[in-house]
Amino acid sequence: MMRPIRAACLGTATLVTLLACTPVAAAATDTGSAQARGKARNIKVLAVVQQLTRFPVTPGSVSQGDRVVVRSDLFDKAHNKVGETHGTCTTTRGGADEAEQCVVTYTLPGGQLAVQGMYFNYVDQGPFDNAITGGTGKYDKARGSVHSDTLPPDPAYPNTVVRRFTIHLV
Secondary structure, X not given: OOOOOOOOOEEOOEOOOOOXXXXXXXXXXXXXXXXXOOOOEXXXXXXXXXXEEEEOOOOOOOOOOOEEEEXXXXXXXXXXXXXXXXXXXXXXXXXXXXXXEEEEEEEEXXXXXXXXXXXXXXXXXXXXXXXXXXXXXXXXOOOEEEEEEEOOOOOOOOOOOEEEEEEEEO
8 A cells, every 4th residue: 555645756756846047958958068168057947746656665654665756747937848857766764754865867858867865854845955976968977966846836737746956067
């Protein structure tokens, strides 16, 4: 039996967001390797959870070893789909002070980003920061971080968890 999911774990997973400035398609087109150009770059996207499944070790509780598998669509400021996230999280500390270690791949125009890190406060859907550990294509050798905030309900995306991801490439 699976426990009800009130929110999504993304960023790693756990990922869900509204583009606040440059659309990802445009940003991905000219980002190239921010590291190679010696220039930091931010990409902001909305992540809308499409699928999220929790596999509990002990049904009805949050326990060490629980797994979450999540997939989200990524959208730019104009609500155009510009990519996806695919990730898994493993609960490392159960109970009310839950912690999860997550690994997520962001597919964007021109390549992919590999992201991982800890996610705390799953039940409260608090913000989190994860590390960019690498990438492919235009994001080859990418480094930086992803910051995630859960947004209030958005009429454009009814009945789903939405997060804003700020991808900071250095």
